[in-house]
Amino acid sequence: MMRKKRTALLTAILLIVVIAAAAAGWIWYKERNNTVNRHEPQALLQVESITQPEDNYDVIVAGTDPEGIVAAISAARNDQRVLLVDGRNREILGGLMTLGWLNSLDLNYSPEQSKLSGKHNFLNKGIFQEWYDMIEGTSFDVNTAANAFYELVKAEPNIDLLMKTKFLEPIMETGNKGSGQIITGLRLETEGGVEYAVRAGAVIDATQDGDIAAAAGVPYSVGREDIGRPQDQQAVTLVFKMSGVTQQVWDSFANIGDGTGIDSMSAWGFIKSREYVSSNPERVGIRALNVGRQNDDTILINAMHIFGIDPLNPESVQEALEIGAKEAPLIVDYLKKTYKELKDVEFAGVAPELYVRETRHFEGEYRLTAVDVVDNRDFKDAIAYGSYRIDIQRLNAQDQGAIVAAPERYGVPFRAIVPLAVDNLLVVGRAASFDTIPHGSARVIPLGMATGEAAGAATKLAAELGLSFRELSRSESDISELRKRLMAQGMELAPVKFETPEYAKHKHYQGLLAAVSMALTFGGDHNETFNLDGIATAGQFANIMQTVKIAHADHFLGNPYVAIADLEEPAKLPLTLEQLAYTIALTTDLSVTPESALDEVVSKGWLAETTLSDIEDSQELKVGEVFSLVRDLMEFYAGKVYS
Known part of the structure; x- marks a missing residue:
């Protein structure tokens, strides 16, 4: 009798567990496939900037793109006094994401994904994950992103934020006994027109194009020079906005077919858009749409390719902005006529900044190769990991672009952010020491943010040990300590399992x-x-x-x-x-x-x-x-x- 009661009780418990698991699974499934944007629009926070920098800092971070923000936060959390300085006349933080309107993330997913949690498992955790948890998802509202960046920076008392400087240039000295060039700080001019010479124990170049490193004399190649095509580089893009995308309009995208799909914040596909014939085919084309939703019934479209632009030439950049601003309304008209689901939307403007994919590739203590990425290679000094496809966008009007390979997980060594020829300097983001082909994957912002976090932590360790970054990069034991510290900060650097492709x-x-x-x-x-x-x-x-x-x-x-x-x-x-x-x-x-x-x-x-x-x-x-x-x-x- 007791055995029957015990069996019945266990059966009941098992049934309850199964029902609960099924209910949880159903809730997870519904939430994962939910297309409703429940987020409210945010007003931009007023960014408070210092008016006068101090004479000396432990670290100066040049550039307020995501990579620079993370580098500054990481250094500050490692008890370094940091000057985070913008050199592009910006009023908000986030650069390419918030002013270039690149609001759909190219993410590095881990080969190890949980099928039960419903949450993405990224290779880039740490401060990137902290910021990601403050935004809407794989696409985000640019105001939300800018505010999240500012809140993270403002929370660090060790960071002085200086916006809207008129110029930045390196202060250089020759090392003892002619050992090479050393960057010892930056000269800058504030918005008020006052010039300062600010010294620092270390400088992190997080500008999009490595402007500080170039001025300091670090060697680099341009575009696809390393494979014999210096005149070729990936097209630039001007992101544009469309308004009137209500929930009903958004949901209608799911019925288009044509390779088109949606979640609550992102849409992709619209393959017929590639048939658009521009007003200037040799200079402008479009690809299938990447669509990132905003919180005010607008969407941002990353699709336009503008050819023949030299992003290192301000006049050429201005030309690109003018070409894009002229073409964007024409593209919207085409989309409205091509897709009935878009017939009631309207053109609502273009991004304040240009999306530039490729310019300088600096020479570091190690240069990431295509073999490294395709071979899913790890390194003892890996300080970041990537898995995004090697995505080479169109080079010109005749080229169609290419996906070179889809890696599982490859490492980016610390040596790749330690530039040749100049000491006390680290270069993070897409301008780091990557060959042009692997750059097609390593250029994505989340990986750049990871290199920024590593750079910030490295400034503290190098100062503690009395080493240059070059010396640090050559010490296996010291690099091991850096990796331990990064993991303690929440970065994921442990091995993961995946099948050999x-x-x-x-x-x-x-x-x-x-x-x-x-x-x-x-x-x-x-x-x-x-x-x-x-x-x-x-x-x-x-x-x-x-x-x-x-x-x-x-x-x-x-x-x-x-x-x-x-x-x-x-x-x-x-x-x-x-x-x-x-x-x-x-x-x-x-x-x-x-x-x-x-x-x-x-x-x-x-x-x-x-x-x-x-x-x-x-x-x-x-x-x-x-x-x-x-x-x-x-x-x-x-x-x-x-x-």
Whole structure:
């Protein structure tokens, strides 16, 4: 009898638990799929700025974009006296997010996601997570974001905030015994026209383009210079606003189809928008829409691409603003005619600042490579992690942009924010030491905020130890201490588990790494388009060698297209080993015939015997085989190893 009662009781308890779990699951599901924006508009807080800086600080942070704000907060919480200074005549904090209106976040999600909590698990926690918990979600109201940044800064008594300075320039000294240049502070002019020379034990450059580092003499490349295309860089964008987006209008987006979807704050898709023909096609185009909701029935649209702009030239930036302001109302008219769901919305203005994706790439103690990102590489001195796709936006009107790869989790080493040539300086954000291809992922703001937090903490540790940042970066034990401190601040630097991507299991993976590094191939959103087992063509290989030639012009003086000049439909003709060797020979400017090229190239040792022996069919080379052969060529002919 007692056993039956006990069984009945356990059954009842189990039933209650199941019902409760089901109810919780239903509530979570409903909330996750809820599209209602329950947030109220916020008035912008009045930002209070000091009028006169002190003579000396422990740290000066240049730039009031999110990366600089986080750097200042981190340093202040590590008991450093901080001057956070803006050099762009701004009245609010947040820069690109709040004045460039980039209000939809490109996030670094952890490979380890909880299916029960309903909350995103980000790789970038710490101060970024603290700020994120103060806003609406993956898209946010720009006033909310600006106020959240200001509240975080204002809460730190160790921070002096100085806005609207007229210029910033580094104060430089030569180190003892000619050991190199040292930045010892900044010269600046306040809004009132008074100049100051402010000294500091450390300077963190968090300006979008690394303006302080450039003026201090840190070496850098511009745009895609590291792959032979200095004239190319990702398009700039002017975000624009549309009004009249009520809850009813917002919900109607879910019925569009066309790759369009919504949650409570973000919308995406609107694929037909790509068919828009601009008033100036060589200078302006649009992509599918990224839509971030505001709290006042307006939305912000990140879609416009403006080409041929030099973001380091103020006159060119002004031209971009004028081009964008002219084009934005025309785009809205097109969207209203194309989508019935948008017929009642109205154009409501453009952002005060331009969204610039790429300018300078500084040279640091380490430079993040495409191999690092695609290989999901970790580092002993990793101070931030990324997982966002390598997203290369359009370079010009003819280019369509590309998703190079979708990593799982890669580390950004501390050495990548320690610039060459100048001491007492750290460079955080998109201008840090990243090659142009990995920059397509590492440029996203949450990762930049993580580098800012690491930089702020590093100023305290370096001062305690009496080390330069360069010395700190070279000490494994001291870097270990920095990582411990960052984790104590709430950053997530512990290992995570994830499966090895399928592409990394391929026998021609090392060849793929070389190909990605030279922009010879793109994997797409899910790494599905590398096509390593597909059949290569003669025309395709000529294009590959032309791209290799551009990236390494000093080594390849010939013309690969001569090799296919007499072929009929080379774009459809399977690539043979003989044709590959002939194309290589002509690109290196060897004098050969199609028949002699293979023997000549092999005799020079440019192609590894192990790679050649692994070819399945010399009359129909596979794409992966081609990449491995190109990798050999780069190592044994050009002396460049991608690994």
